[in-house]
Amino acid sequence: MRTNRTTLAGFLLAASLLFPALAAARPNEYPAVKNVEVKGYVGERISDCIARRVKGQDVNELVEPFRHRTESRLWQSEFWGKWMLGAISSYEYTHDWELYEKISEAASLLMETQSPDGYIGNYSPEHQLQEWDVWGRKYTALGLLAWYDLSGDRRALKAARRLIDHLMTQVGEGKTDIVATGNYRGMASSSILEAA
Structure with a gap:
């Protein structure tokens, strides 16, 4: 005792x-990611992940679904944005110029898929707002905004704004209620309302 x-x-x-x-x-x-260096076993694993998984990603493969717009139910459109967020954090951690160039390429390739109405996604027009469409748009917008924050590339800011403006022509007062879209009673779609 x-x-x-x-x-x-x-x-x-x-x-x-x-x-x-x-x-x-x-x-x-x-501390910001750029002010941290992890050493030892965990640091080696992080470095391996960045070198092999993040830098090894074929960005054309991530953008390919956005070029076709034939989807009706799956969630491939989240992958570009999630990779982009991870790649940008990896760049901030490593300051690896080769990775920066890959991120820049990924952003440019994706922005080329934006339609005149502002849509960036992989869902066919008749299936927009269904299943994982808005969920994917969220990650696309977050990836574009993260690229703008890192690079100052105003094309990314404009593309993100147009993407959200297009969504606002589809949801909201007098249109489709966002909780009536996507899966789980709109939970996935409503996550686009991320807190600042």
């Missing part, structure tokens, strides 16, 4: 000294 009290007292003393210093330093802030 005495050992437990001593251990608890030691823990409370350490916490009382440590936590106020941490809280005062930077409350609710974490």
Whole structure:
């Protein structure tokens, strides 16, 4: 019993000294990816993942579904945006110029698929707003915005704005209710309303 009290007292003393210093330093802030370097076994695994999986990705393969617009139910359109978000974080971590060029290529190839009305996706016109369409558009918009944040490429900002403007011609007051779209009673579609 005495050992437990001593251990608890030691823990409370350490916490009382440590936590106020941490809280005062930077409350609710974490270091940016570019300011972190993970070493050891985990660092090696991260480096391997970036080299083999992120840099090894064929970006044409990610963009290909957007070129055809024949989908009626699957979710391939999320993959470009998810890869883009991961690739940008990987670039911020490594500062690898070759990766930056690959990200730039992926953004340019995707933006070439935007239709005159602003749509970027892989669903056929008669199946838009169904299944995973809006979910995929969310990741496309997030990927484009992340590329704009990294590069300042205003084409990406314009493409993201046009993508969302097109969606707003389809959902909202007097149109289709977003919770009536996609899967899970609109849960997947409604996630496009991501908090800032």
